[in-house]
Amino acid sequence: MDHYAVFGHPVAHSRSPWIHARFAAATGVSLRYRRIDAAPACFEIAVRAFFAGGGHGANVTLPHKHAACALADVVLPRARGAGAVNTLTALPDGRIAGDNTDGTGLVVDLVDNHGVGLAGRRVLLIGAGGAAAGVLDALLATRPAVLCVVNRTPERARALATARDAARIDAGGFELLERVPAFDVVINATAASLDGKTPPVPAHCIAAHSVCYDLAYAAGGTAFNAWAHAQGAAQVLQGTGMLVEQAAESFRLWRGVRPPTAEIRTRLDRLLDAG
Numbered sequence: 047m048d049h050y051a052v053f054g055h056p057v058a059h060s061r062s063p064w065i066h067a068r069f070a071a072a073t074g075v076s077l078r079y080r081r082i083d084a085a086p087a088c089f090e091i092a093v094r095a096f097f098a099g100g101g102h103g104a105n106v107t108l109p110h111k112h113a114a115c116a117l118a119d120v121v122l123p124r125a126r127g128a129g130a131v132n133t134l135t136a137l138p139d140g141r142i143a144g145d146n147t148d149g150t151g152l153v154v155d156l157v158d159n160h161g162v163g164l165a166g167r168r169v170l171l172i173g174a175g176g177a178a179a180g181v182l183d184a185l186l187a188t189r190p191a192v193l194c195v196v197n198r199t200p201e202r203a204r205a206l207a208t209a210r211d212a213a214r215i216d217a218g219g220f221e222l223l224e225r226v227p228a229f230d231v232v233i234n235a236t237a238a239s240l241d242g243k244t245p246p247v248p249a250h251c252i253a254a255h256s257v258c259y260d261l262a263y264a265a266g267g268t269a270f271n272a273w274a275h276a277q278g279a280a281q282v283l284q285g286t287g288m289l290v291e292q293a294a295e296s297f298r299l300w301r302g303v304r305p306p307t308a309e310i311r312t313r314l315d316r317l318l319d320a321g
């Protein structure tokens with residue numbers, strides 16, 4: 047039986063074992079997928095021991111995505127752009143490959159699952175941490191008319207733009223939003239919702255047709271979701287779909303087949319609401 051794991055610290059909350067067990071059932075394979083809690087000081091040793099022991103692949107969550115990028119022998123373009131790895135794969139020659147499936151997960155959820163067009167649209171990405179870095183290239187690849195990245199610490203947003211084609215990204219602090227037209231799609235990639243807070247986005251950024259997406263998720267919706275509803279946004283979404291889609295992309299990298307996700311997304315939403 048092939049072995050997989052998710053590394054994090056803490057990791058007890060991770061839904062990845064549940065999701066991958068359903069992918070395995072849906073694609074008719076049997077595999078073992080477990081949580082491994084590794085403190086930062088032990089992360090590299092734990093990963094190397096896992097792969098030396100025959101592990102086939104691993105997901106990596108907070109706080110290890112940057113460390114995973116540093117330890118991978120081969121870093122694939124999506125991860126190199128993000129500077130962060132969320133998927134490790136054992137290569138036949140014994141090396142470990144690192145990739146990042148977060149951007150694909152977000153875009154598949156927005157475009158394919160929810161029918162949200164990004165090409166030619168005005169898109170606002172809030173945040174400049176690991177998640178924002180992970181999704182930025184995938185958003186750029188959809189060719190939005192405007193891609194604006196704002197962050198509480200403006201230098202981090204500017205650094206993300208500078209590391210790419212800065213001419214295609216408006217980056218800075220929230221003051222950038224003071225005199226701009228409303229956005230078609232607003233994506234919250236900050237950790238504010240985890241504390242029940244919302245980033246200081248001016249109300250005029252949301253129009254009646256806007257789609258608001260929070261990468262975070264919570265039973266009954268996040269604080270950002272509640273704020274977006276209060277601004278009258280047309281569509282308000284949270285990150286459970288992205289969670290399932292980034293996992294599906296990891297599964298595809300490991301097993302060569304992309305599992306179906308619709309039923310699992312519905313079941314995960316129900317699980318979350320049931321607490």
Ligand code: NAP
Nearest residue numbers: 173174175176177198199235236237238261262285288289
């Ligand atoms: P991170 O690297 O720690 O970055 C945190 C970001 O949030 C930074 O931009 C930070 O701004 C900003 N921030 C934190 N508190 C804020 C507040 N009160 N007001 C405004 N901005 C605030 O975290 P991350 O890995 O990027 O994760 C961000 C979120 O994405 C988390 O909620 C995480 O659960 C979610 N996520 C979801 C998925 C999924 O599959 N659905 C995948 C990855 C991440 P500063 O730079 O100024 O500190």
